[in-house]
Amino acid sequence: MPLIFKIKTPFQNQTPKTTLIHTFTSYSSQNPNHNSIRPFNHNESEIKHPLVNEVCRLINSKSNWTPTLEHELRQLIRSLNPSQLCTVLQSQPDARTALRLFHWADRLWRYEHHPVVYTTMLEILSKTSLHQGVKRVIRLMSRRRITLCPEAYACLMVSYGRSGDWRKSLNVLSVMERVNVQPNLFVYNVAVYVLVKACKLDMAVKMLSRMALVDVLPDIVTYNCLIKGYCDAGRIQDAIKLTEEMRAEGCYPDKVSYHILMGYYCKDNRVKEVRILMDKMLNESELIPDRVTYNMLIHMLSKYGYGFEAIDFVKEAEERGFSVDKVEYSAVIHCFCQKGDIDKAKELVNEMCDKGCMPDVVTYTDVINGLCSVGKVDEAKTLLEQMRERGCKPNTVSYTALLNGLCVNGRSLEAREMLNTSEEDWWVPNSITYSVLLHGFRREKKLTEAREIVSEMIGKGFSPTPAEINLLIQCLCQEGRPNDAKKLMEECLNNGCDVNAVNFTTVMHGFCQKEDIDTAFSVLDDMYLNNIKPDAVTYTAIINTLGKKGEIEKAIEMVDKMIHKSLIPTPVTYRVVINRFCQHNKVTELLSLLEKMLSRQPCKTVYNQVIEKLCSLGNVNEAYKLLGKVLRTASRTDANSCHMVIESYLRKGDPLSAYKVANRMFSRNLVPELKLCEKVSKLLVAHGLSREADQLMLRFVERGIISPKNSKQMQRSYTHILRLQPC
Numbered sequence: 001m002p003l004i005f006k007i008k009t010p011f012q013n014q015t016p017k018t019t020l021i022h023t024f025t026s027y028s029s030q031n032p033n034h035n036s037i038r039p040f041n042h043n044e045s046e047i048k049h050p051l052v053n054e055v056c057r058l059i060n061s062k063s064n065w066t067p068t069l070e071h072e073l074r075q076l077i078r079s080l081n082p083s084q085l086c087t088v089l090q091s092q093p094d095a096r097t098a099l100r101l102f103h104w105a106d107r108l109w110r111y112e113h114h115p116v117v118y119t120t121m122l123e124i125l126s127k128t129s130l131h132q133g134v135k136r137v138i139r140l141m142s143r144r145r146i147t148l149c150p151e152a153y154a155c156l157m158v159s160y161g162r163s164g165d166w167r168k169s170l171n172v173l174s175v176m177e178r179v180n181v182q183p184n185l186f187v188y189n190v191a192v193y194v195l196v197k198a199c200k201l202d203m204a205v206k207m208l209s210r211m212a213l214v215d216v217l218p219d220i221v222t223y224n225c226l227i228k229g230y231c232d233a234g235r236i237q238d239a240i241k242l243t244e245e246m247r248a249e250g251c252y253p254d255k256v257s258y259h260i261l262m263g264y265y266c267k268d269n270r271v272k273e274v275r276i277l278m279d280k281m282l283n284e285s286e287l288i289p290d291r292v293t294y295n296m297l298i299h300m301l302s303k304y305g306y307g308f309e310a311i312d313f314v315k316e317a318e319e320r321g322f323s324v325d326k327v328e329y330s331a332v333i334h335c336f337c338q339k340g341d342i343d344k345a346k347e348l349v350n351e352m353c354d355k356g357c358m359p360d361v362v363t364y365t366d367v368i369n370g371l372c373s374v375g376k377v378d379e380a381k382t383l384l385e386q387m388r389e390r391g392c393k394p395n396t397v398s399y400t401a402l403l404n405g406l407c408v409n410g411r412s413l414e415a416r417e418m419l420n421t422s423e424e425d426w427w428v429p430n431s432i433t434y435s436v437l438l439h440g441f442r443r444e445k446k447l448t449e450a451r452e453i454v455s456e457m458i459g460k461g462f463s464p465t466p467a468e469i470n471l472l473i474q475c476l477c478q479e480g481r482p483n484d485a486k487k488l489m490e491e492c493l494n495n496g497c498d499v500n501a502v503n504f505t506t507v508m509h510g511f512c513q514k515e516d517i518d519t520a521f522s523v524l525d526d527m528y529l530n531n532i533k534p535d536a537v538t539y540t541a542i543i544n545t546l547g548k549k550g551e552i553e554k555a556i557e558m559v560d561k562m563i564h565k566s567l568i569p570t571p572v573t574y575r576v577v578i579n580r581f582c583q584h585n586k587v588t589e590l591l592s593l594l595e596k597m598l599s600r601q602p603c604k605t606v607y608n609q610v611i612e613k614l615c616s617l618g619n620v621n622e623a624y625k626l627l628g629k630v631l632r633t634a635s636r637t638d639a640n641s642c643h644m645v646i647e648s649y650l651r652k653g654d655p656l657s658a659y660k661v662a663n664r665m666f667s668r669n670l671v672p673e674l675k676l677c678e679k680v681s682k683l684l685v686a687h688g689l690s691r692e693a694d695q696l697m698l699r700f701v702e703r704g705i706i707s708p709k710n711s712k713q714m715q716r717s718y719t720h721i722l723r724l725q726p727c
Helices: 044-048 050-061 067-079 082-091 095-106 115-126 131-143 150-162 166-178 185-197 201-213 220-232 236-248 255-267 271-283 291-303 307-319 326-339 342-354 361-373 377-389 396-408 412-420 431-443 447-459 466-478 482-494 501-513 517-529 536-548 552-564 571-583 587-600 606-616 620-625 636-651 655-667 674-686 690-702 712-724
Strands: 003-006 021-024
Touching: 044 050, 044 082, 050 067, 050 082, 067 095, 082 095, 082 115, 095 115, 095 131, 115 131, 115 150, 131 150, 150 166, 150 185, 166 185, 185 201, 185 220, 201 220, 220 236, 220 255, 236 255, 255 271, 255 291, 271 291, 291 307, 291 326, 307 326, 326 342, 326 361, 342 361, 361 377, 361 396, 377 396, 396 412, 396 431, 412 431, 412 447, 431 447, 431 466, 447 466, 447 482, 466 482, 466 501, 482 501, 482 517, 501 517, 501 536, 517 536, 536 552, 536 571, 552 571, 552 587, 571 587, 571 606, 587 606, 606 620, 606 636, 620 636, 620 655, 636 655, 636 674, 655 674, 655 690, 674 690
Parallel strands: none
Antiparallel strands: 003 021
């Protein structure tokens, strides 16, 4: 029996499956050297061998590789035969651990790995991206004078491919030429697979030409790999063309080839093309569509939401004598449940029962969940009872789906009663069950019941997530109950639940909303005591409350503390600081504080925000002083800030100051809005400042935005300005 060397590819996880499996052929007939790779029979009973179990136990029980572990393993490793050692290596959940054990054992005095151990190690590493480990094993085989066959290098190619480095994977072919190892069909198939996986389809096709130069004929695995690549890339015509070329080369498509093409057509609901392919299978390739073919079509069509088309294939399969089991029916039923066609799903369940194919708990649960999603909770309860009557015992997932439906439809108290009778009905709630009720009570604002659910969860050994805790804390704070929110958080914290900075911040924000700043600071101290570091959002909440109460000095102190702790101010932090300081007319202190904040986190629009806030508060003169800071960049945002200042001056009846702002904009190559400047011009004329009004409009004439011939007024203004200018 030859030693099987398997290299699994991602195609194995798809339907239809394409497997690159090749046999590590025995070289013993060609090379009688003892160190050549020989056939070795693996015995499945080795997994239960006491020595194997003891070695695995020792490795798994130690978190680190220590001298004590090495001492305990030394005699055990020597007692293992090659097959048992291979079993130990394959049993390791982490390939790195297996590789370390492999190299450590290789260095033992008077110990030598059997060649089969090397091939096993290569097989393990080929399933990972640890290409450096593969290279080390290959070099070690070379030093030990163990004959290296092409499949060993194929492992290195696959490992490079898994790490995303297709170029190095192809370079292995050149390495093989330098060491006089001729690539075989298996190696070329791996090269094609790596290129397809890297979306290099054209290069993968060219690999066929390279194979022809060395007289290596592609097989069905080669072509199926290319067909799968074309279909994944949406190049279905190229895939069809390749199947025709296969026939010309004497390699006829197999069922996998047709299944790949059918799977692509199922995505687009092109059932007509699927029928054509089925005819080709039968007439051209003499392949009869079997149960696997129909199962694939049913699953693919159901997966992409084409339930009625899937039903047609179910009926056709049954007419041809193929039994359709509960798995296929469940796929179709799930499709209709996802689309909300619950009546059709129920009809299929009844049809299954009539045919003697009893639905399992998964199918029933899917329908129950579908009924609840469309608000038919009572029908879902009835179906749950039917499950029991038909001998299908509902499980925790079934009850949780029904409880979720009750909670979503505002019947959380009824769901609570059902939970209380769980022991009588012989089912055990899990953490998701309690979370469903928690969210249901929270949505209905029944916060006392929600808190009871949290306490019951903790008592049952389930921990609510930080997100669930936070949602309940938010609701309590919104109801004006921050003290209850704090007690809830402390209960979760004392019982080992995962409480994070967001939960503390939400509680602090609740106290800040009630302007209870002392308790908020107390919560901040509790954060440090529990070794939870506050973030910028935490400090922003306190800064906002201090600013709201007018305690500017304390707010500055908190900003300094935040910066000192290397916390980056957020855009919300900037907004809060600007709003509160401007409200209390602390512009000087604000500018000084902003300089410190900007040193930690630049914000391009910070001064624009200050100007706009000052204008909204009517403090336009202070806003005017800051124009120099925003006109440095001359962006569209800066222009909007200048427009706000102009409008503020116009509201105050000060057109001259607005005129100055417009001139500053022109000097920075920013063109103000024409309509806004026309308002400024009219107000200037009304205040007896006709010269300034004419000069402002002349700026637009000089830039070609308006023409002096557009109106008589503009023509008079233009003529008047020309007269005033010196010759």
